[in-house]
Each structure stands twice: as C-alpha cells, then as structure tokens.
Amino acid sequence: MSTAAKPRVAFIGLGIMGQSMAGHLLAAGYPLNLYNRSADKMAALVAKGARACASPAEAAKDAQVVITMVGFPSDVEEVWLGPQGIVKAAHNALLIDMTTSSPELARKLAQAASAAGHRALDAPVSGGDVGAREAKLSIMVGGEPAAFEEALPVLQCMGTNVRLLGPAGAGQHTKMANQLVIASTIMGVCEGLAYAKAAGLDPSAVLQTIGSGAASSAQLNVMGPRIVKGDFEPGFFIMHFLKDVGIALSEADLMHLNLPGAKLSKSLYETLAERGLERAGTQALYKYYEEPQS
Amino acid sequence: MSTAAKPRVAFIGLGIMGQSMAGHLLAAGYPLNLYNRSADKMAALVAKGARACASPAEAAKDAQVVITMVGFPSDVEEVWLGPQGIVKAAHNALLIDMTTSSPELARKLAQAASAAGHRALDAPVSGGDVGAREAKLSIMVGGEPAAFEEALPVLQCMGTNVRLLGPAGAGQHTKMANQLVIASTIMGVCEGLAYAKAAGLDPSAVLQTIGSGAASSAQLNVMGPRIVKGDFEPGFFIMHFLKDVGIALSEADLMHLNLPGAKLSKSLYETLAERGLERAGTQALYKYYEEPQS
Numbered sequence: 001m002s003t004a005a006k007p008r009v010a011f012i013g014l015g016i017m018g019q020s021m022a023g024h025l026l027a028a029g030y031p032l033n034l035y036n037r038s039a040d041k042m043a044a045l046v047a048k049g050a051r052a053c054a055s056p057a058e059a060a061k062d063a064q065v066v067i068t069m070v071g072f073p074s075d076v077e078e079v080w081l082g083p084q085g086i087v088k089a090a091h092n093a094l095l096i097d098m099t100t101s102s103p104e105l106a107r108k109l110a111q112a113a114s115a116a117g118h119r120a121l122d123a124p125v126s127g128g129d130v131g132a133r134e135a136k137l138s139i140m141v142g143g144e145p146a147a148f149e150e151a152l153p154v155l156q157c158m159g160t161n162v163r164l165l166g167p168a169g170a171g172q173h174t175k176m177a178n179q180l181v182i183a184s185t186i187m188g189v190c191e192g193l194a195y196a197k198a199a200g201l202d203p204s205a206v207l208q209t210i211g212s213g214a215a216s217s218a219q220l221n222v223m224g225p226r227i228v229k230g231d232f233e234p235g236f237f238i239m240h241f242l243k244d245v246g247i248a249l250s251e252a253d254l255m256h257l258n259l260p261g262a263k264l265s266k267s268l269y270e271t272l273a274e275r276g277l278e279r280a281g282t283q284a285l286y287k288y289y290e291e292p293q294s
Numbered sequence: 295m296s297t298a299a300k301p302r303v304a305f306i307g308l309g310i311m312g313q314s315m316a317g318h319l320l321a322a323g324y325p326l327n328l329y330n331r332s333a334d335k336m337a338a339l340v341a342k343g344a345r346a347c348a349s350p351a352e353a354a355k356d357a358q359v360v361i362t363m364v365g366f367p368s369d370v371e372e373v374w375l376g377p378q379g380i381v382k383a384a385h386n387a388l389l390i391d392m393t394t395s396s397p398e399l400a401r402k403l404a405q406a407a408s409a410a411g412h413r414a415l416d417a418p419v420s421g422g423d424v425g426a427r428e429a430k431l432s433i434m435v436g437g438e439p440a441a442f443e444e445a446l447p448v449l450q451c452m453g454t455n456v457r458l459l460g461p462a463g464a465g466q467h468t469k470m471a472n473q474l475v476i477a478s479t480i481m482g483v484c485e486g487l488a489y490a491k492a493a494g495l496d497p498s499a500v501l502q503t504i505g506s507g508a509a510s511s512a513q514l515n516v517m518g519p520r521i522v523k524g525d526f527e528p529g530f531f532i533m534h535f536l537k538d539v540g541i542a543l544s545e546a547d548l549m550h551l552n553l554p555g556a557k558l559s560k561s562l563y564e565t566l567a568e569r570g571l572e573r574a575g576t577q578a579l580y581k582y583y584e585e586p587q588s
Contacts, residue, residue, distance in 0.1 A: 049344065070302065103493070107375055126507045138507050163503050165495055173493040177500050181486035181509040186557040188478030192471040197544065198549040199397070199467040201459055206471050211459050213432050215418045215475040217511030248489065255492040261481040 002126050005031045007064035009154065012056050012079055013099070014041040017125070018069040020132040021098070021158045026050055028157045037057040043133075057089035065094045065154055072243060073101040087116050094150055098139070100124040100240075102247045103176065104171035104254075106142060110168035118175070119147035122168060123155060124175040128235055136160045141179075142170030176248035183245050183265035185219045186285055192220075193227055194289035203228045232277075232284040239278035242269050278288040302466060303448065306350050306380070307372055307393070308335040312363040312417070314426035315392070315452045316410075320344055322451045329353040338452045343553070350376075351383035359388045359448055366537060367395040367516045374403050381410050388444055394418040394534075396541045397463035397470065398548075400436060404462035413441035416462060418469040421528055430454045430579035434472075436464030441484050462477035477539050477559035480579055485585045486514075486582035487521055517577040526578040533572035 004282040011022040018036075022045055026032050026262070032050040034042045041220045042052040042077070053059035060066045066086045068079050077098050080087050086095060088110075095113050097106065106122035113120035121143035125247075131137040137159035141148055149163040155162045165174045192215065196206040207224045226232070245266045252259050268288045277284050300323050315512040317341055318394065320326050326344040329352070333495050336346040347353035350373045354360045360380045370393050375379050380389060383401075391414075400416035407414035415437035425431040430540050431448040431453035435442055442458040449456045459468045484511065490500040501518045504510070512543045519525070539560045546553050562582045571578050 027316055050398070064540055093364065093468060126504070128508065132505075140503055140504060146435065152464030158336035161503065165499055170493075170495060173490070173495055174500050177486040177490040177493070177495070177546065178504040178507070178509045180489050181482040181504065181511075181514060184478045184485060184508065184555065185511055189480070191553045191555050193548055194551060195474050195549075195553065196467070196471040198551045199464075199471070199545070200469055201464060201471070201581055204329065209432060209434055209455065209459065209468055210407065210420070210472040210475065212455065213425075213472070214512050214516075215420070215472045215479065217475075217479055217513070218508050219511070220475060222508075242545055251493070252489055255489075257488060257492045259485045259489065259583070260331050260558055260562070261478065261555070269556070271476040289553075 005171055008033065010035070010053070010059035010063035010066040010086070011069070012059055013069035013071075014035070014045070015069070015246055016129050017132040018211060020129070021069060022050070023048075024135050024157045025154065030154070031062055031269070033059040036097065047091070047130060050169065056083040057084040058087050060086035060090040060093065063090065066090055067094065067096045067154075068161055069098045071099070073105050073247070075099070076101045076109070077105060081112060087112050087118065092120060093118050094147060096123050096151055097121070098123050098125055100175050100227075101172060103172040103251055106169040106172045111141065119144065120150055120168065121149065122145050122171040123151070124171055124177065125279055127135070127159070132158070133244050135159065139163070140165055140174040142166055142172060151221070155245050158175040167207060172279045173251070174249060176244070179244040180259060180262050181247050182219065184261035185217050186223060187261070187268070189217070189220045189224055190227065190283075190286040190289055193224060194287060226281070227282050227286045232280045234279060234281040236279055236282050236284055238269055238273055241282050242266065242273060242278070243270070302327065302356060304329070304332070304347075304353035304357035304360040304380070305363070306361065307363035308339070309363070309365075310423050311426040313338070313364060314423070316344070317342075318429050318451045319448065324448070324451075327353040327357055327544065328468070331568055332587035342400055349378040350380050351378045354380035354384040354387065357387060358385065359390065359445070360384055361390045361392055361448075363392045365393070367399050367533065369393070370395045370403070371399060375406060377577050381406050384412060387412050388441060390416045390417050391415070392417050392419055392447055393465060394538055397545055398530055399468040400466045401462040410497070413438065413444065414462065415441050415445055416465040417445070418465055419453065420469065420472055423497040426452070433457070434465040434468040436458055436460055436462050436466060451491050461499070467545070470545060473535070473538040474553060476513065476543050479511050480517060480576055481555070481559050481562065483511065483513045483518055484583055486519065487518060487580060520575070520577050521580045526574045526581070528575040529574060530576050531572065532567055532576055532578060534568060535576050536560065538574070539563070
C-alpha cells in the first residue's frame with residue numbers, strides 16, 4: 001500500500017489500547033506522529049517508523065488527522081484545549097477523541113474545534129485490549145456525517161463495527177448506554193454466582209447450565225469463569241469503570257433520569273475501591289458478596 | 295416406538311408450558327394421565343390419546359412417573375401433600391416437580407416422598423414457552439443420582455440441557471441463581487435503553503452497536519428490540535418473576551447473603567405490579583424509567 005496518498009495521523013495516548021490502535025494505523029501505511037506523557041511508551045512504534053513528538057501541539061501541527069486516546073475527561077480537555085493543545089496547534093484538521101469521556105465535553109470540544117476551523121468527532125470504543133489488538137473494536141461515533149465519512153478509512157483500521165450515532169456527543173452517549181447495561185449485568189452475574197456458592201452448588205456446573213439461556217450474557221460467559229477461578233486480574237480496571245458510570249449518572253441527572261441500578265452498582269464498586277481494589281478487574285465486584293460488611 | 299415398554303406418566307398442570315411438555319411425552323409414546331384444575335385445558339391432549347383425571351390422586355395412582363408443573367409453591371405443596379395429593383396416592387413412583395418453587399419446599403417434598411416409598415426430584419426449567427414448544431428446555435435437577443438416571447429419558451423428551459446439580463433442592467437453587475442473574479441484567483438493559491432514548495439516540499442503532507460486545511446478553515438481544523418497539527406482551531409474567539425473585543431472596547436471607555441488586559429489581563417490579571402491570575412481560579420494567587415517579 002502506498003503511504004504517499006495517506007494523510008499524516010497524530011496519535012496521542014499510548015496506553016495498552018492506544019499502542020495497539022496506533023500500531024494498526026502504522027501497519028496500514030499512515031505516516032504517524034506520536035505523543036505520550038511517558039516518552040518510553042513511544043519507543044516500539046518509533047522503531048517501526050513513527051515520529052515521537054514532545055507535546056500534543058508538536059504532534060498535531062503537521063497532521064491532517066489527530067486522534068486522542070487518553071485517561072480521564074480532564075486529560076482530554078488539557079490535550080485538546082490546553083496551551084500545548086491540539087485545537088490551537090493543528091491546521092484545518094480532523095480531530096477525533098476516542099477516550100471514553102463525557103458527552104458534554106464532546107460537545108464543547110466540537111464547538112471549539114469548529115471555531116478553529118477543524119472537524120471533530122467523538123469516537124469512544126468498546127472491545128477492550130483484545131478488541132484493540134485484533135482491530136475488532138466497536139467504535140461509536142458522534143459528529144457531522146461529512147467528518148464521519150472522512151474518518152471512516154482511519155477508524156476501520158482499528159474496528160469492525162464503526163457507526164455514526166448522531167451529532168457531537170452521540171458517540172459518548174452510546175458508550176454510556178453500553179456501560180450502564182454492563183453496570184447492572186455484572187451485578188446480576190456476581191449475585192447469581194454468590195448465591196450458587198452459598199447454596200453449596202458447583203458454580204462451574206451452574207455456569208454451564210444457565211450460560212446458554214435467558215440469563216446468558218457476555219459478562220456471565222467471560223467474567224463468570226474468571227470469578228469461579230478466583231481470577232480478578234483486570235480486563236478493565238474498577239477505577240475506569242467508576243469513571244464511566246460516574247459520567248453516565250451525571251448525564252442522566254442532567255436529563256432528569258433516575259437510574260437506581262447503575263447508582264447501586266457504582267456504590268458497590270466504590271466500597272471495593274475504598275478497600276484498595278480500584279486496580280482489580282470489574283469482575284472483582286464478586287468480592288463484595290463474599291464479605292459485604294467488611 | 296412401542297408404548298408397551300414405557301412407564302405410565304401422570305402430568306399435572308397444563309398451563310402454556312405444561313401443554314407443550316406433556317405433548318412431547320405423549321408424542322414419544324408415554325401413556326399419559328392428565329390433571330388440571332381447569333378441565334378444558336386437558337381436551338387437546340385427550341383427543342390425542344391421554345386420559346383425563348379428576349384429581350392429582352387419580353392421575354398418580356397407576357402412574358410410575360408423576361410430573362407436576364403448577365403455579366406457586368402453595369400449589370405444589372397442595373398437589374403433593376394435600377388430601378388428594380400424589381404422595382399418598384402414588385405407589386412406589388418417581389415424583390418430579392418441574393414448577394419453579396422454593397429449595398426449602400423441594401427438600402421437604404423429597405423427605406415426604408421418600409418416607410412414602412417414592413423417589414423424588416426437583417427439576418425446574420428455563421427456556422420459556424418457546425423452549426417448551428421446541429423441547430429445548432434447560433432442566434435443572436436436584437435429587438439422588440439413581441432417580442436422575444431413571445428420569446433422564448422422560449426429561450430428555452422436553453429439554454436439551456438436562457443436568458443433575460446436586461441433592462434435593464439443588465435444581466431449585468440453580469433456577470434461583472438463574473433468576474437472580476436475570477433480575478439485574480434486565481435492569482441494566484432497561485437503564486441503558488432509557489438513557490439512550492433520553493439522550494436523543496436512535497435506540498435501534500444503539501442496540502446494533504452494543505449488542506455484540508461486552509454489554510450483550512440474551513436479555514439485551516431478545517428483550518431490547520421488544521422494548522424499542524413498545525412490545526410489553528408477556529414472554530414471562532412480572533407476577534411470576536416476582537414470585538421467583540421473592541423465593542431467591544428469602545433463601546438468600548436464610549444463608550445470610552445480601553443481594554442488593556435483586557432486592558432493587560424486585561422493588562422496581564413491585565412498583566409496576568402496583569400500577570397493574572403484573573401480567574405484562576418482564577421487559578415492561580422499562581416503563582419504570584419512563585415514569586419513575588408516577
């Protein structure tokens with residue numbers, strides 16, 4: 001594939017998922033600028049031909065497409081709107097935030113980008129580290145249809161289910177809906193398994209029995225066996241899930257929508273975070289039921 | 295298939311599911327006694343060769359296998375232990391309760407059956423009316439291994455996933471675990487969709503986006519589209535789900551296990567039942583989020 005025809009992409013934020021995602025763009029022939037707060041995270045992709053930059057601004061200034069995949073909404077805001085931010089530094093670019101962040105911030109960023117002569121999209125993902133590594137992410141996009149069309153070849157290097165859901169913020173809103181569904185689903189999985197264990201059943205046999213019927217879910221069939229094995233390693237950190245559900249509940253409040261299931265799930269996860277489990281995987285919610293009072 | 299070699303089965307309780315289940319036994323060549331409180335429900339199977347009886351006792355007295363599939367635990371207790379009950383009437387029989395009922399009652403029935411010279415199993419099902427019609431139920435069995443082996447050919451006429459989970463009560467316990475998982479899962483589905491609607495998203499597009507990832511579940515993919523269409527017809531009545539979750543929570547209390555997700559789900563369903571929705575399908579939980587305060 002010729003690289004000459006492809007726009008230069010800046011990729012900002014090279015965590016576990018960002019590493020894989022940026023790698024797919026490089027492999028597809030996009031000239032790539034990188035920025036990451038910890039510079040060592042850029043080395044592997046630099047060895048394959050990407051260019052390391054010293055700031056988001058430096059990464060953005062000669063890029064036609066700028067992608068951000070950072071941590072919290074405050075990080076997104078700094079990278080987009082700060083003094084070394086991409087909105088000021090880029091020139092007539094397509095700016096895409098793939099961080100899971102707030103719909104409200106996505107709308108603010110879209111306005112700021114537009115005022116500076118850019119196109120902007122919010123495009124959070126689901127599928128986790130495995131989806132990122134295998135380029136099989138679901139990518140939920142909010143923004144203008146023309147910007148979506150422009151972004152599609154780039155996004156399709158990273159995901160198989162890339163969809164425009166509405167105007168600025170709609171990608172983040174869709175991701176919030178996704179996280180709200182998960183928040184109570186994982187609670188149900190943990191409660192069913194805690195009950196099975198307390199009742200003296202073999203939890204593996206129970207999983208095999210209920211895992212293909214009305215109770216079945218990705219959470220039951222992926223997290224259930226991990227819970228039964230006592231494997232609470234993070235596929236997704238509790239601290240990040242708390243961020244997401246917190247954003248969703250704030251947005252719901254703004255819409256006067258009461259979501260007691262998600263509120264309950266959040267409060268249980270907060271209990272676990274207070275016990276020092278914020279870097280355990282979300283399936284560690286099961287530990288709440290093992291010792292709910294401690 | 296020769297019917298001469300097959301034991302006579304009594305089937306008590308010909309609701310939507312019982313009709314289909316008894317029909318499969320008749321089709322497989324089992325001579326069949328029937329009892330149902332409303333006698334008209336027996337007509338279709340009598341026309342195919344089953345024998346209508348005037349009481350559970352009459353149905354049980356010459357049957358080698360007696361199956362009950364009735365409504366509430368109080369119905370089960372009456373049919374098994376009442377003056378016209380099967381425990382007194384049957385002779386050295388295999389008694390199988392397929393109603394979703396309490397594990398505690400299952401143990402009590404097993405003891406009474408054993409004292410009267412019978413074998414007993416608790417064998418609740420999941421898979422709903424469609425699973426019953428297509429003989430694809432999951433059947434969760436509690437009891438002695440020898441009784442399970444004896445029951446297996448009969449149960450396999452009605453289900454594809456027939457499993458012994460442990461001693462008396464273990465089938466009911468497994469069904470409770472199943473219902474506990476569903477209780478919070480359906481809450482997550484409704485909250486995600488209520489959020490999507492409030493955020494102005496197209497709920498169908500959201501379902502297509504999140505329905506194959508970490509948020510996916512049988513509840514999301516079966517109930518989600520019904521909710522989006524405004525179809526709240528019962529696949530499973532709210533009043534029956536409240537019975538099941540109520541039993542599960544009582545058992546959990548006995549085991550000193552706190553299940554706040556299921557408690558919350560039950561309280562939301564009770565709100566809907568008070569609004570007259572007890573005969574709507576479980577997906578009508580969505581209505582709570584449309585008008586939570588009314």
